[in-house]
Amino acid sequence: MEQRNNQPNLLVFGILSLVLETIPGIILxxxxxxxxxxxxxxxxxxxxxxxxxxxxxxxxxxxxxxxTIFVVIWVILIIAGVASGxxxxxxxxxxxxxxx
Numbered sequence: 001m002e003q004r005n006n007q008p009n010l011l012v013f014g015i016l017s018l019v020l021e022t023i024p025g026i027i028l029x030x031x032x033x034x035x036x037x038x039x040x041x042x043x044x045x046x047x048x049x050x051x052x053x054x055x056x057x058x059x060x061x062x063x064x065x066x067x068t069i070f071v072v073i074w075v076i077l078i079i080a081g082v083a084s085g086x087x088x089x090x091x092x093x094x095x096x097x098x099x100x
Contacts, residue, residue, distance in 0.1 A: 009032075009035060009053075010032055010035055010036055010039075010046070010049070010050045010053030010054050010057065011049040011050065011052060011053030011056070012053065013028050013029070013031050013032030013035065013053060013057050014029075014032050014052065014053035014054065014055065014056025014057040014059075014060060015053070015056060016028045016060075017029035017032060017056065017057050017059075017060025017061060017063075017064060018056055018059065018060040018063065020064075021060070021063050021064050021067040022064060022067045022068045022071055023064070023068060024064075025060050025061070025063065025064030025067065026061060026064035026065060026068065028057070028060065029057045029058065029059075029060035029061030029062075029064055030057075030061055031057075032053060032054065032056070032057025032060070033054070033057045033058055033061060036050070036053070036054035036057065
């Protein structure tokens with residue numbers, strides 16, 4: 001009977017892993033995937049909302065990893081731009097347009 005109680009949790013973890021894409025999405029997606037695998041290993045069959053939650057957990061896990069990679073690349077590019085002085089041209093252009 002305890003196996004059935006985990007089925008709604010799978011849907012919750014799946015939805016949250018999609019909504020919170022970066023690090024929390026990875027964590028929640030992994031938890032949802034693990035709970036689904038445990039349920040299947042105990043001889044259960046995922047149906048309905050549990051199956052949807054299991055799939056959403058996998059998708060959320062993948063999107064979370066991709067989103068985290070993009071955030072890391074974005075931060076590296078911003079740091080590289082600041083370090084190279086690449087934003088001085090933008091500041092100069094803004095000063096020229098604000099003087100009108």
